[in-house]
Amino acid sequence: MKVYTEAVHFTADQKLLEFIEKKLGKLDTFFDRIIEARVNLKLENSGQVKDKIAEVRISVPGDILIAKHTDKTFEASIDKITDVLKRQLVKYKERMRETI
Known part of the structure; x- marks a missing residue:
């Protein structure tokens, strides 16, 4: 599985990218036909607290x-x-x- 990571308005460090690859790589044990994973990382600045938003899209055959x-x-x-x-x-x- 190929993992594409996009960080919006900041630069993700190598440690975070390796963590994401390792975690998403474990999903191959549940379904081995995953085509790719696209990860979007965003910072949400709402008042005092800065929350981190992560969104992952996994492409599988047909969905x-x-x-x-x-x-x-x-x-x-x-x-x-x-x-x-x-x-x-x-x-x-x-x-x-x-369906089979």
């Missing part, structure tokens, strides 16, 4: 799975997103089996 989460750190957001995407991939895989 796109999307998860978005806001947290205090990008790492926490990516952790939550991978949990959501695991469930989506399992459901997608079950739907694929039913």
